[in-house]
Amino acid sequence: MTHAPSIMRMHLGCRIWIAEMNFDLNVLRIFDDYLKELSNKKSETEIKIGIEHFEKEFVDIRKEIDELRHEMHLLKMKLGAYARENKILSDKNADTSIYTVIEKRYVNFRKAFSKNKNEFTAFEGKWLD
Numbered sequence: 001m002t003h004a005p006s007i008m009r010m011h012l013g014c015r016i017w018i019a020e021m022n023f024d025l026n027v028l029r030i031f032d033d034y035l036k037e038l039s040n041k042k043s044e045t046e047i048k049i050g051i052e053h054f055e056k057e058f059v060d061i062r063k064e065i066d067e068l069r070h071e072m073h074l075l076k077m078k079l080g081a082y083a084r085e086n087k088i089l090s091d092k093n094a095d096t097s098i099y100t101v102i103e104k105r106y107v108n109f110r111k112a113f114s115k116n117k118n119e120f121t122a123f124e125g126k127w128l129d
Helices: 007-041 045-085 094-127
Strands: none
Touching: 007 045, 007 094, 045 094
């Protein structure tokens, strides 16, 4: 017999993920400031190409964050309502399936964001004094 995660565990999980992505948005804002600093100081073609690349990457990341946060917020609210109504989730419940899908997307997002952050840190470290 498989065990369905508790409503509160899933609700709190969504809250944590949303908070982490809010933090990621702040990191992206700081990275944008780095890009502005780079574009003001340097004019080499390689830097301009890198800046354009990361500007596009950051737009894509923001879009992914916005979509994921929206889906998580909806699920979090639904789970909160279930908790207030003392509903029970089963393994076959659609909301546990949605949670699993969102969880997988979030894990993939974390990996991609971490990779992008490392690439950007290496890029800006190469050019900023």
